[in-house]
Amino acid sequence: MIKKNLCINGKSQMLLVDPDASLADVLREQLKLTGTKIGCGEGQCGACSVIMDGKVIRSCVTKMKRVPDEASVMTIEGIGSPDKLHPIQLAWTVHGGAQCGFCSPGFIMSAKGLLDSNPSPARQDVRDWFQKHRNACRCTGYKPLVDAVMDAARVLRGELSEADLAFKLPADNRIWGSLCPRPSAVDKVTGRTDYGADAGLKMPAGTLRLALVQAKVSHANILSIDTSEAEKMPGVFKVITHKDVKGKNRITGLITFPSNKGDGWDRPILCDEKVFQFGDAIAIVAADTEANARAAADKVRVELEELPAYMSAPAAMAEDAIEIHPGTPNVYFEQKRAKGDDTKPIMDAAAYTVENDYYLQRQPHLTIEPDVGFAYFDETGRLAIHSKSIGLYLHHAMICPGLGVEPEKLRLVQNPSGGTFGYKFSPTMEALLGVAALATGKAVTLKYNYFQHITYTGKRSPFFMHLKYGADKQGKILAMEGDWVVDHGPYSEFGDLLTLRGAQFIGAGYGIANIRGVGKTVCTNHAWGSAFRAYGSPQSLLASESLIDELAVKMGMDPLELRYLNVYRPGDTTPTGQTPDAYSLPEMLDKLRPLYKAALDRAHRESTAEKKKGVGISIGVYGCGLDGPDSSEIAVELTPDGVILSSTWEDHGQGADSGALGTCHEGLRPLGLRPDQIRLVMNDMATAPNSGPAGGSRSQVMTGNAIKNGCDMLLNAMRKSDGTYRSFAEMKAENIPLKYSGKWTASMCTACDENSQGAPFPVYMYGVFMAEVTVDTTTGKTMVDKFTVFADAGSINNKLVVDGQIYGGVAQGIGLALSEDFEDLSRHINMIGCGLPYIKDIPDAIDIHYVQTPREYGPFGAAGAGELPLTSTHVTVINAIANATGVRITHLPALPEKVLAGIQGKK
């Protein structure tokens, strides 16, 4: 141990530290300066950036022995506070720089380092700086961050006042549709938000720290587990195996269609008989420190009989493949789609047919925050589990029987979460935390390092698709057919539902009368399939939005005009036979047309043999809601100071707080409340009702309607006969109830039938995208130069939030198109290996245009928004590459070597 005298945020601080400890760990664990976050833990994300002796450094890879004695360290806690934000922090809030907010402290410290050394940077300087300092953001698409730095620089140079930069409440006190910063923004930009690892560090002494013993192979029988050596290791409190699990030791998939050949009880909490995928948890060590727990976990001996690992759907479907879950076939679910007439005769007669095979890869979510959580027993003796869950009541039902606790004895709470993008629609560590708390009787914490986070959380399930269009001479698509195979990994949860999404979204956006095909869900030994933003649609639209371009090429027709001919118009129905809720695609294509023509001209003009430029477009469609009559519940209560709104509108980082606040504020407009008079009580089963999970862009619609309903009930109760409203005191005096349960059910919806026909969603989102790219023909590398979005997400609740969703979704689409993958367990194990886009991989030019068609079933006309920008933005890029080079990439990602091979094949 070494004694270091440091000056931390201006405070002289004597510290005793392990010379090999990182500065980040010392700041966080020893000083509880948890504003500095640890993302990747290996210097790839910059979440841990601090300024040491004037230089921006990544504190997670800065060992204490390399920190000079008397060094001056500045962290996010040292530059501003809520009542005195640093201009960078202020700019971050007004530009929506903090979505999940996990990267914000690191970015802000990095930006401070930049502005300290260069007070007048150009936008490109800012981008260069963040690229050089490896500041990674997964939420914002980077553009808002550059906007924020430019404005902060103006303030610091005295060209813009803080008052002018700050958001001002409109004169009519209406925040609906405004750029009001999210309520959580100030805490996020000042480093005050306690994410799971932060709160875990602040738990009482005696809290046990957990480490997992995990499978290092992908498929095996377990012969024996020997914990004896581990039990003797220092600080070990208990080594927990499946034998210590009191319940069924299984996480249930819950929503299983009757035709599913599995029963949903296929995912062990702690492996007992078999290992189903790499990383599967076999034992848990509970110890006094994380280091002791991890050291002891290394000493657990697991004897395995390795089995053939089926790392993709075709392998698991092979004749000789054994059943991964004995008794259940590897192909355990099939979903037919059949709309209109038999397609075979139509295809045979069609003027044009076109068909192809497509593969969308196992996209990793790459949240900057790794998975984390903790558990304890609350004051009523309930087992309380805090995690990043975006489905509290859902996960409650999924893990309760496996743990063996009575439902009323289990409480789930969501911590502030550093991004999920859907992976937390699956339980991850919740059940492990529960098992450990129950087995030890103690409070426990568990945090994954980034390797564990990547290898042992769910991923987007790859689709193998074949698709065929038949069109008439004008290009009107008469029929669509094709099958799709879903590689869902070893655990069945929501695998059937995801397969249905193929039926709902392959070909979505076009009024195709006749459709045939079958989707299959396949069990494999690669990472289990979990939700990911736009769940099922990036796969589906890769096929249908690529193939329409191929049809256009075949016909010699402009792809925009071909789409324009086919998009939904009154009289058309969706692939499930539902009448669309809005017909804004033609309008958006009309508006895009001049921009598109100009872009084509520009690309043509600027293209060279080495740098080929191209333009691609696509349309995107996605539904808002779980299938069928989805519902939500909230509670709203009048208080002396305003109202309390309680809900489980869970937050990925998308802005659940803004969503809830904006809807409630609009719902109670007659009361003239200031936004800060609405107190949000969120995401704790002990204090908030079941608003359903935060997935499928359902929250703004379902929970938004429930909020509106609750607000209406409260207003009705408060309204006097003269149309004015009772005060709190008057309500009390008249003994009128103060608290109202707001509920809403999408009763106008019907679940899809065996032919995938039905009206599954009350509201849809529509978009039209254009990408302008440059392909380096010598390397095959694609750069997206500009991205244009037309979006119809209905009436907009909070424009800052929706802008942010679109910027961030576009960035994820570009990553999906060009670099992201989780396939190779030796290579796809960190952010860079997995192809996370950094700032220079994403264009600074992202233009958003809104068409706001108010939705009948959206609260105040709003649809969801978060998933739209990842429906087909990747295909837009793929289509642009084809436009630039003639190379059609059908198996994503479009890595340079693939594009280069295509280019060379053409020569």
Add this chain to the structure above:
Amino acid sequence: MIKKNLCINGKSQMLLVDPDASLADVLREQLKLTGTKIGCGEGQCGACSVIMDGKVIRSCVTKMKRVPDEASVMTIEGIGSPDKLHPIQLAWTVHGGAQCGFCSPGFIMSAKGLLDSNPSPARQDVRDWFQKHRNACRCTGYKPLVDAVMDAARVLRGELSEADLAFKLPADNRIWGSLCPRPSAVDKVTGRTDYGADAGLKMPAGTLRLALVQAKVSHANILSIDTSEAEKMPGVFKVITHKDVKGKNRITGLITFPSNKGDGWDRPILCDEKVFQFGDAIAIVAADTEANARAAADKVRVELEELPAYMSAPAAMAEDAIEIHPGTPNVYFEQKRAKGDDTKPIMDAAAYTVENDYYLQRQPHLTIEPDVGFAYFDETGRLAIHSKSIGLYLHHAMICPGLGVEPEKLRLVQNPSGGTFGYKFSPTMEALLGVAALATGKAVTLKYNYFQHITYTGKRSPFFMHLKYGADKQGKILAMEGDWVVDHGPYSEFGDLLTLRGAQFIGAGYGIANIRGVGKTVCTNHAWGSAFRAYGSPQSLLASESLIDELAVKMGMDPLELRYLNVYRPGDTTPTGQTPDAYSLPEMLDKLRPLYKAALDRAHRESTAEKKKGVGISIGVYGCGLDGPDSSEIAVELTPDGVILSSTWEDHGQGADSGALGTCHEGLRPLGLRPDQIRLVMNDMATAPNSGPAGGSRSQVMTGNAIKNGCDMLLNAMRKSDGTYRSFAEMKAENIPLKYSGKWTASMCTACDENSQGAPFPVYMYGVFMAEVTVDTTTGKTMVDKFTVFADAGSINNKLVVDGQIYGGVAQGIGLALSEDFEDLSRHINMIGCGLPYIKDIPDAIDIHYVQTPREYGPFGAAGAGELPLTSTHVTVINAIANATGVRITHLPALPEKVLAGIQGKK
């Protein structure tokens, strides 16, 4: 565990807490908001005061289950920071409110609570508030704190600007003699100073937490120690007994006169064969948490054969008393004093003789911070022990052989310390920490609760004294004789030296030519004797300053005039035959005389039968230095920014930083440095040379001279032929050494001989004190209404520091006179039980007058200062009680029942 949402310093904070945990522990341990201090841990000292929902509360006794959900908690961290001090914090720095600083955060939060509710308090309101909120301070005597609150209120009311309140560097840049706030003040008043418990909490995960198994009897043979059950307790890493100690398992008393019948090796680190006093450490449990360590410590079974406990010197001196340390007589040291002629014939012939017996009690130090420390192995493999040690090199030598480590493998460091007043002149837990670190190979921390702190640290050794004066008709004292017995507890360290102090200070201040007597050091089973401010003199002067008043009464002479006749004048020598270094006592008495007469008149006027008023005076004398040729060493080094001054001028809270800074700044005046250009590197054996222990008011003289010497050497090296000084660059260019070792030895001193004759100290401090008291004759309770001090501590380095020393010393003198004791192990176990003075026990009227006689051997004329105000301030009060009531209290403290019995006896 319960989930609480709190708003802490404006930050919304979700917390998981044990419902029975205190708010203080949660703030400190879970959030590392260590600005909130824990002193007594039972609501008696207010160090933990915070503001909750607008009310000042003591957070150490506020259980989390009683903290309302959504409560707003404000701590010292939330009201100001170094660059933006709250006006109360600013006022605290300029009024010297923070000496050790441990109580400052609690006082400041309490004061904020007052000023929030009453912006214009009168001084009495402030005193009432602090009394009501039980804010205890042991350093400042409270008056400066009231001054600070009054000024802060003026600032808050807009009547005084912060700029006007703040200290301004004089135009001549000279801080010597100024009111410059101590360098550490800002960190102390903002809660940023990490004391031992704070730094211990910030050590890395895996640091073991220790708990002691302690004796619950005072004297016993140990038959067996069974650790088996404790070893099985949760979280236990190791249970350590004497068998694990590698060295001699003894702390050596080191400085042992040859005539001492013991060998100094009498204090076990961990008891092996015997228990010598209540609290003796028998085993140490090292565990993951303090709670687990304490729980396991309760499970260690110790089988004892109880022996007769000798709880006072007379008991241990009884004929039938067994030897506490077998082989060494309980009376193990005798010190003769013999000056001039045989006193018997002089007494026989004297016009007046007077004699009496006196007892000064076992005064507890009652620091607000309990004892605390930690140990680890540093980067060179050295065992590093951090504690409150005020004698780093001294303790190193005392514990090294006992631990069994090579001297170069042991490093001691002093933590910022929340008061010691001398108890840390003894090793306390250093060796225990060392044993535990060596036995576990791990970093370890140990903190005592207040009960442990009181019962298992050293105390002021009681003196049993008989004294006789013989005087001529005019009152000139011709002879003094009498013996004294020192109850030193079971451990011999410095017991012989302390006994010598009796010879040096009984009768000090008076030119008495003929002296006889013998002092005896006695081993007992009560608390071991350790240093306490003014070491030996409060005992000595209780006898000689009481007896002179008794002589005055007998003669019918005014006690001031009797003193005036006898105090040192040229030609007189001290009791050890040394020529005094200053003759300022007559001048001070001359200056006191008119005030004294006015006080007597006032007392006479205002006295009633129920409230009798009286005036007492005394003189105080104390030496600066260890006996004989004491020495010190420092280092001073030129840097590009200024200089670095390294020393082990340890800090009790007295202001070592100010002492070192002021002396160095004065020593380097020709360089024109700003004070902040002098960087202090202090109190770590790895980085600073041996400046000797901080005791006996030696530091300003010994280390001050060493600093002056170092500065002279540096100036000589820097001086050019034209009288100007080389810059850093010039020194480098000319290759002139930059670093100089400054040394000083009091070579003019000689240790006392067997007759206690010698010149032990190069410099003395002199004072004259007056107390005005009111005695309630119905209860016997004494209140000190006013206290006046005349002090000659030489030329004053920092007036704010010396003022503070005097205010605080007077308060401790009043406590010593009236209430403080550590005798009854069932009652004297907390602050209130031990008689700690609260604000209303100390007068707001304390007037200080300085006579600054520059000392020949003091650096820039300075003497020490810290011990003067506790030499005889207690006797002043005792004399005032006698003046008011005629009741002479000879056995302290003068508890109301004792005074009442005296009054009733007179009736």
